[in-house]
Amino acid sequence: METLRALRYSFYLIFHPFDGFWDLKHEKRGNLKAAIIIVFLLCVTFILRRQLTGFIFNTVKLIELNIFLEISSVIVPFLLWCIANWCLTTLMDGEGSFKDIVITSAYALTPIIIINLPLIPFSNVITAEEGAFFYFFNSLAVAWSALLMVIGTSVVHQYSMRKAIFTCILIVVGMGIIIFIALLFFNLIHQMYWFFYSIYKEISLRM
C-alpha cells in the first residue's frame, strides 16, 4: 500500500517538480521499491512500444525481438546515468546519496511511460498524415523527462539551476567516458586471455 502511494506520488511530481522532488527526498514520499517498479514499467513500455506500435510507424523487424536486449537498453543507460551522476556530484558537493539519485532519476522517467502507453493504441488508429501528433507526443515525453532530470538533479543536490544544467552535461560526458573505459577494459582482458591461452597452447604442444 505504501508502495502504491509512492507510485501515485509520481503523478503529482511530474506536474510540480520543484516541490515534488523536495518532498520526495525530505518527506520520504517515494521509496526505492517504487523507483524499481517505475524502471521496470519503463522496460515493459519499451517492449510494448516496439512490438505493438501501429504498422505505419513501426519500422523494426517484429520477429527479431530480443527481450534481454530491450531490457538492457533501458537498464544500462539508467544505471550509467545514476553512477555518473553519483561520481560527479560527490566531487561537486552534491547533497544526494546514491539512493536519492536512483529514486529521483526513476521518478523523472514517469512521463515517458504515461505518454507512450496511450500512444501505442493511438498509433494504431492514425494514418501517416496524422503522424505529426504521434511524433510530437513522442518527443514531448522525452523532453519532459529530460527537464525533470535536470530539475531533479538540482533539487536533490541543492544546486542552482545553472549548475544543475552544467552538471547534467558533464554527466552525459561522464557516461561516455565510462563506456569508453569499459570497452577498453574488456578489450584488454580479451587480449590478455588470448595471450595466456596461446602461451598455454604453445607449451602444451611442445611438451
Place this chain on the structure above:
Amino acid sequence: MKPKRCMVLLIAMMILLSSRAAYADAPYNSYTYDYWGTPVPSPAPYLPIRIIDGTSLGVGNFSTPMDIFVSQDNKIYVVDSGNNRIVVLNERFEVQKVIDGFVKDGGRDTFSKPQGVFVNEKGEIYIADTDNARIVHLDAEGNYIREIGPPEGEIIPPDFQYRPTALVEGKGKRLYVISQGVNQGLIEFDKDGVFRGFVGAPKVSFNIIDYFWKLIATQEQRERMQDFVPTEYNSIDIDEDGFMYVTTSTISESDIRNAINSRSQDDRYAPIRKLNPTGEDILRRYGYFPPVGDIVFRSRGYAESGNSQFVDVCVEPYGIYSVLDKRKGRIFTYDSDGNLLYVFGGLGNRMGTFRNPVSIDIINDNYLVLDNITGYITVFEPTEYGKLLKEAITLHQQGKYDESTAKWEEVLKLNANLELAYVGMGKAFLRKDEFDTAMKYFRLGNKRDYYSNAFKLFRKEVVGRNFGLFVMGIVVICVLWWLYLKRKGRKEVRM
C-alpha cells in the same frame, strides 16, 4: 503403420522435398531484396538459351566487342571494336551486313576502335568512332551522310580529349554523346552537328566527413585523396518518350552504402539516372532501396567485394529498365517506380555466365548480353515466372487491375517471397475499394505509404458505418465523467 514402412515413406518424402529441379538448369542464383535488405532467393526469371559468336555467324571471331544495339525494326548491331567493324544481324541472328568502312569524298574511310552505336527510327546509323574522335553518320544502307567531330566552343578547354564511346539521338535530331573522361555530363550537338553545350552534369557529390578529413589532412595526404569531382557517365539509352537513362560506375563504395542505408530517393549518389532533355534527373526511386544494384556486398579488401558497377542500361516498355553489373556479371531489372523485379546472371565459364560483360539490349523480350573477353553474345529467354512478373506489371500500368491481380496471384504461387507481388495485389484491391484486403497485402509487402492510404479509407468506412455507435460512446463517456466529477465534488464538500 509398421516402422519399416514409415522409414520408406520418410525417405520418399525427403527425396521429394529436396528435389530442386526448377533451379537445376540455371547457372546462377536469382534473387531479390526484401524490405529489410535481405537477399531472398527467387525462381530464375530468365534462362540462357543460346550463345552466338562471330565464328558461328561466319564473320570471324569478335575481338573486344564493345556494344550491342537493337534497332526499332529488330536488327542487332554489334560493335566489333577490335576488328573496327559493325556487324548487323537480323532477329533470327543471321548476318545481314558487315560495315567495316564507308566511302567519304570519293575515298574509302574506316573506323578506329569504335565503341558505340545508335540507330534511329529511320534506320540511320550513328557510330561513336572513338579513336578517330568523331561520330560517323551513315544511312540505313551504310552510305556516308556526314561526320561530327569534336565539340568546339569557348567552354571546351584547349587540352580536351574527345573519345566518344556512346550516344543517342534525342528529340529534334539532337545528339547526346558520352565521351571518356568527361565529367560535365552529356555532350549535346544540335541537328546540324553544332556543339550546344553539356547537359545532365551529375551534381558534385559533397560529403561533410570527407570535407572534415580534407581540412585536417596535410598537403601530401590531400593530394592522394580523391577530389570532389562529379561522376562521369559510361552508357546511355533512350526511351520512346525521349528520356535518357545514363549509368555511371564512378560513385564511391561508401557513398553507395550511405544511399542504401538512408534509402535515398534523390539523385546525389545515384549510379543510374533518367534525364529529361534539359538534363534534370527524373528517375522515380520509390522502391525499398534506391536502384544501385546489390544492396548487400562485402567491403573492399575481401574476396568478391564491392558495390555493383553498372556498365550498360537497356530500356524496356512501360518504364522498366535493366542494368548490367560488370563486377558480378549480374542483370538488375527495375520497374518504373524503382522496385527491383529480379536479378540474374553471374561471372563464370558456363553458358549464361560472363567473363567481362559490357553491353545489354533486349529483342522480343529476350536479353542479349555481350561479353568482350569471350566475344560471345548470350541470349536469355524469359521463364514462365519472368513472363508473369512483367505481364502483371504492364497490366497494372495499362489500368487492367483485375487481370493484373490474377497475374500477381500466379506470381505468388511461384514465389511467395516477392513483396512486390503483395504490393501489386494490394494496389489492385485498393482500386476495387476492398480496403481491409488491400491493407493485409500492403502489410505483407511492407509498403507503409500505401498501407496508410488504404487504412485512411478503411477507417472512414468503419466510422461511417458505425456512426451512431461512436456518437453514443462519446455521450456515455461524457455522462460518466460528469457523474464522477459530481461525486468527487460532494466528497470534497463532506470532507
